[in-house]
Amino acid sequence: MKKFYILTFLSLILASCHEKAKVQTVKEEMVTTTADDLKLIGSWVGSFNADVKTEDYIPNIKINLIIKNIEGDSVSAQSVLAGNSRVISGKIIRTGQIAKFELFEPGNDKYDGKFTFEIANGTLKGFWEAFDKTIKVNRRVFTLTKKAFVYNADLMLPENDYYDEYNSKIEKVIDTIDGKEEKYDQAQYRYADEIVYKVNSSTHAFTEDELKNLKKLELEILRNTIYARHGLSFKKKGFRQFFDYVDWYIPVSGNVDDQLTSLERANIKLLSRFEQYATDSYDTFGR
Amino acid sequence: MQRKLSYFRLAWLIFYGFFFFLMLELTLKYIPFSNTVSFLAIKQTEVTTVRSYLPIFYLHVYTAIFCLLAGFTQFSSSLLANYKKVHRAIGYIYVISVVCLSAPSGIFMGYHANGGVFSKISFVLLGILWIFFTVKALITAKQGKFKLHRQFMSRSFALACSAITLRLWKVILVYLFHPSPMDVYQLIAWLGWVPNLLLVEYLIRKKQT
Numbered sequence: 001m002k003k004f005y006i007l008t009f010l011s012l013i014l015a016s017c018h019e020k021a022k023v024q025t026v027k028e029e030m031v032t033t034t035a036d037d038l039k040l041i042g043s044w045v046g047s048f049n050a051d052v053k054t055e056d057y058i059p060n061i062k063i064n065l066i067i068k069n070i071e072g073d074s075v076s077a078q079s080v081l082a083g084n085s086r087v088i089s090g091k092i093i094r095t096g097q098i099a100k101f102e103l104f105e106p107g108n109d110k111y112d113g114k115f116t117f118e119i120a121n122g123t124l125k126g127f128w129e130a131f132d133k134t135i136k137v138n139r140r141v142f143t144l145t146k147k148a149f150v151y152n153a154d155l156m157l158p159e160n161d162y163y164d165e166y167n168s169k170i171e172k173v174i175d176t177i178d179g180k181e182e183k184y185d186q187a188q189y190r191y192a193d194e195i196v197y198k199v200n201s202s203t204h205a206f207t208e209d210e211l212k213n214l215k216k217l218e219l220e221i222l223r224n225t226i227y228a229r230h231g232l233s234f235k236k237k238g239f240r241q242f243f244d245y246v247d248w249y250i251p252v253s254g255n256v257d258d259q260l261t262s263l264e265r266a267n268i269k270l271l272s273r274f275e276q277y278a279t280d281s282y283d284t285f286g287r
Numbered sequence: 288m289q290r291k292l293s294y295f296r297l298a299w300l301i302f303y304g305f306f307f308f309l310m311l312e313l314t315l316k317y318i319p320f321s322n323t324v325s326f327l328a329i330k331q332t333e334v335t336t337v338r339s340y341l342p343i344f345y346l347h348v349y350t351a352i353f354c355l356l357a358g359f360t361q362f363s364s365s366l367l368a369n370y371k372k373v374h375r376a377i378g379y380i381y382v383i384s385v386v387c388l389s390a391p392s393g394i395f396m397g398y399h400a401n402g403g404v405f406s407k408i409s410f411v412l413l414g415i416l417w418i419f420f421t422v423k424a425l426i427t428a429k430q431g432k433f434k435l436h437r438q439f440m441s442r443s444f445a446l447a448c449s450a451i452t453l454r455l456w457k458v459i460l461v462y463l464f465h466p467s468p469m470d471v472y473q474l475i476a477w478l479g480w481v482p483n484l485l486l487v488e489y490l491i492r493k494k495q496t
Binding site: 188190207208209212213214215273274276277278280281282283284285286287 | 309313316323325326328329330331332401402454455457458461462465467468469470
């Protein structure tokens with residue numbers, strides 16, 4: 001009997017030691033994961049590009065994929081793009097230095113889908129597939145980098161030829177090519193001059209005189225750049241087209257009105273008034 | 288006496304009537320009174336800093352249309368022959384509208400015109416010439432010098448029509464060239480009335496030979 005009790009006692013002690021060791025290693029594992037996870041949490045920004053076979057031109061969209069929280073292997077995140085903000089959630093699988101993610105959008109929107117990506121060496125790379133395979137752009141690819149949004153009033157559009165891709169008029173052109181007269185249709189685009197990348201609408205208080213000779217597109221771009229600096233996610237592609245390709249632009253919110261400075265508000269009011277006048281009167285019989 | 292409505296006269300009435308209607312439509316945009324409606328949307332600097340701008344602007348907008356009424360009646364020789372009193376009544380309405388109301392207010396607005404000095408000179412000059420020709424036309428009528436009266440009234444009316452031709456040029460130039468707003472404005476400030484006057488001068492000289 002004595003031997004039995006000693007054996008049981010020893011085995012119990014061994015068992016508890018083993019348990020303790022196990023608990024300790026599990027705790028150590030959790031601490032390491034959290035520190036690495038902090039590197040994953042944040043805003044991942046870049047270009048959301050169509051990956052479908054088509055002749056059509058499908059513009060890239062600027063995406064801000066915000067990884068909000070990682071608990072164990074559960075991830076909660078948010079995608080901000082094209083004026084939409086979707087809550088996404090899913091799983092993370094860590095293998096060595098690589099973190100693989102599978103995140104799902106809610107599924108109650110026609111354009112919802114699944115994000116599959118991995119983060120390694122500070123770069124996020126992956127693809128998105130729509131739940132509804134019948135929509136035109138049912139797959140997109142992206143390579144994102146971590147960027148924190150910070151409001152900077154001095155940010156300017158880069159020097160470029162700015163024209164409105166989406167509101168062209170078809171003009172009939174008659175041209176003489178190689179001595180032969182040819183008729184063809186030519187798209188006429190609205191374009192903006194250099195003022196849109198030379199004058200800062202967030203720091204320069206405009207006067208009426210300065211705006212009177214501006215074309216409507218120039219007024220629009222100057223006004224929307226104010227919103228872009230504050231990270232407005234533009235719903236209209238007609239507005240988005242000027243910012244999605246800009247390096248510093250990070251869409252953060254669908255409404256930034258409460259972030260505007262008083263100078264910006266005054267400029268927006270003035271620019272809007274001139275835009276309205278341009279809409280009403282630029283090409284009509286009125287004055 | 289037979290009243291003839293020739294095809295030419297009919298064509299003129301329809302053509303002129305169409306543009307008169309457009310001008311009336313424009314005038315009606317300013318009813319009810321507002322600080323910011325239509326053209327005033329880009330004149331807020333003047334509206335807020337020049338006290339008399341708004342009243343003088345509205346004086347011009349509400350009275351200038353009456354100057355254009357003359358286009359329907361005053362060039363009709365049959366109306367003159369059969370209803371001389373009507374010709375004179377409408378003639379006086381025209382003269383008072385121009386000399387006392389539309390032209391002075393136009394000169395004031397011209398001084399505050401968009402498009403810089405180049406436009407301002409044009410509108411002020413237009414206003415001055417408009418008064419000059421209209422007064423000369425009145426005087427020559429009173430003196431019985433009706434040939435001169437017709438010539439001066441033609442010049443005066445050609446300038447009155449600048450309201451229409453300026454806007455026509457704008458539509459044409461914008462359609463063809465899509466220029467910046469003030470660039471086109473500076474052009475039409477002069478294109479609006481100088482060709483009109485040149486045409487009338489040409490017709491007067493042609494008629495004399």
